[in-house]
Amino acid sequence: MMWKALLLLLSVSTLPLIEGAVLCYFESWAVYRLGDGKVEISDLEPALCSHYIYAFAGINTDYTIRVLDPWADLCDGGGRCGFDKFTAMKNVEPHLLTLLAVGGWNDGSALYSQMAETAETRAVFIKSSIQLLKIHNFDGLDLAWTYPTQNGGAPHDRENYVHLLRELKEALEAEGMVLTVTVSPTKSVIDEAYDIPGIAQHADLVTVTTYDLHGSWEHHTNHHSGLYAFSEDVGSDLFLNVDYIINYWVAGGMPEKKLVMGVPAFGRTWTLDSIEEHGYYAPAYLPGMTGPWTKTEGFMAYAEICVKQAEEGWTIAVEKGCNEPYTYQLSSSKIWCAYENHDSVTLKAQYAADHGLGGVMIWSINDDDAHGVCGGRKFDLTSTLADTFNKAKR
Template sequence: MKLLVPLSLLALALAVTAANDGLMVCYYGSWAVYRRGNGKFDVEAIDPAICTHLMFGFAGLGSDNKIKVLDPWNELCKDSGKCAYNRFTALKARNTNLVTILAVGGWNEGSPKYSTMSSSASTRKIFVDSSIELLKEHNFDGLDMDWEYPTQRGGKPEDKVNFISLLSDLSTALHANNMILTAAVSAGKLTIDPAYDIPGMAKHLDIVNLMAYDLHGAWDPYTHHQSGLYQYPDDTGDNVYLNQDFAVRYWIDGGMPSTKIVLGVPLYGRCWKLDSNTEEHGYYAPARNPGPAGPYTRTPGFLGYNEICEFQKKENNWVVEIAPGMKEPYTYSYSHSRIWCSYDDHDSCVEKANYAKSKNLAGMMVWSIETDDFHGICGRPFDLIKTLRETFTGGDIPTPPTLPTTTIDPSAPPTTAPLPPPDDNCSRPGINADPENCHHYYLCTVSVDNTYSAQEELCAAGTLFNPNASICDWEDAVCAIGSGICKNDCP
């Protein structure tokens, strides 16, 4: 007789790795494979022992309502691809407790097509069925729904109801296949109120990844902390809502069990260029422009933690301070383009993990693993992730169980044939910019006849393709790069 385990227990077994062990959810931004120098981060750079759950970001949504592979050359094996999906899930051989999940959506995808897909049972079924097929094909353990955001950014008012229907359909199908459903959600009250039916979400989600960051950034004309644990004493108006403590309490008060919430911590800083070389360098200092791009992430207004700590290690003119009443640092340098960054470090990670534990949360989450100090240039490798997990659990990270090694790696990509010569749209496989139009880019694969096949991808409204970072990025951030980038699309 076959023993039937309740679906809720199956989900729990995948969601929680051991008794009294907290979750450590780590997102991976797969485009980091295209970064330069010490910033380059491929799947094999992931330490599979330090996270309980790994999220591959991102898959997308096609015009046919099916889940869509966004970078086939990097993520699939066919056409001399790099097999990143298979290599990612193969990390479970080095940690058999590891849960690998495919995240779908993200900021670049926008909202309108998800709004359309979720609006009817038939289109939802197309998405759900295609998702299950893709997850099974590549040995993922679940799906992370990262729609940013229902009813917002071109969405429709009925998204709030349709999102619950989508989660219900996904949950039923995933649990029937011994997989879990998670979602990345906003920490902002002004987004939460119109977008989310929290009790409805609680019925269907196994884990809620609370994106408690990007609460402030270069879109504000003044400095502030992007991931403050508590309200800054001088905050007024809507800024009183823009802190992690408010977001956690608001989700719990709204009906989400604390034991399903993981608290997100950014492994990067949001940066401004101070308006002047004055002594005004605290919160609310005038700063109407983003800080300069870093050498790896190459996006104005944004620096990975690895970039920040390397700057501080190599240059002695960086000042680090903590504002009164706050728990996390900010740093500035007048000689480095008057840059000012809010970020998290070792000590603030201790504070936030202890806070999450005190609120009986499920654990911690980071965006994203490839901007931690993974080379260990400033200390031990992956110090921020390790600190969050060790603090939350109150112990060392255990040595994970592994599978016996084999002489043949079934996930290894095939031998790469010589690449075809460049054509009008493609200079190499993978993501390619259009130098004349930053509203789109091309996904290029190598066909069987050793020529390029180009698929056009549009950037969401309000974004442009950043050829330095190989992503669609904020329009203002891309235009701030200068040097002729997107000159036809920037004012």
């Protein structure tokens, strides 16, 4: 029995240090994109991130974990073996941790809320999750049930979420695995959904999605991941900036060393109503045109943005008192896009280090310039984020 205890101790000791984490999400559906938008697991650079996180798995109606895209994720029946290829990056970078993310906005809250209600149903989910992680050599789970009590959830999710985290943590730690969680940046959601000290007690790292703070669902332009409030922000818009959100989580009881700040490798776009107004709060009642690879209105990957900027007629600007760029084209499309670039990512990484945060996160690495089509340096945003943060933490 002593050798079993020793093995368990050694496996638990491999848990990552809280400080200095660089989390990189990979969207499994990026393999279906066309042209330079297509990103395979083989395109990733294993040494770039401390944690690579595969998005997403889901949940079945019997509360077991669900493989959402068996053909892409598994090897069965001639599949693409996404899970196994992803965790095989550790053959190149032995210190890398590979995690599987479970949840996401599209998965909703209803089934997670039901699963978390009782110890029995939670045990079903936890057991099946660990089995899947072990089969495919993952190092842990990222719980991306980001909106307890929201999106089909129930009020008791707040308490049950912490029960789930406690039991998940115990089960994963016994296998030498880690538990990270992804949480909302929205003040009203934080107040209703999260017992922050309870979350802090059981999660290894807590990633705040500090982006998508504005978008084409609003009928005026604004930056979706501003580090600080814009001078004309009023009311609840004063809550929609990275600095406010990070400080709100810390004030609520989250230790800085466990907190991970999210940075987007994508932009949010609008179609301007008039070419005469093209700063913040410019009227814009329609989303921007779709990018050539992501094909989503109101959204463009960083690689799509920088390719577009090589065309004529694009202006790049930074609003007074702000750090992040926006770009617009008035001659034909009237598109306006808020995004991150090399300089703004540098500032965000420095901010995270200066505030003693445990890590930074990029969503998602496949939206970065994966093939070096813009500046010649592959994954420039992710590399800049990691380099700046790690140097500042030393």
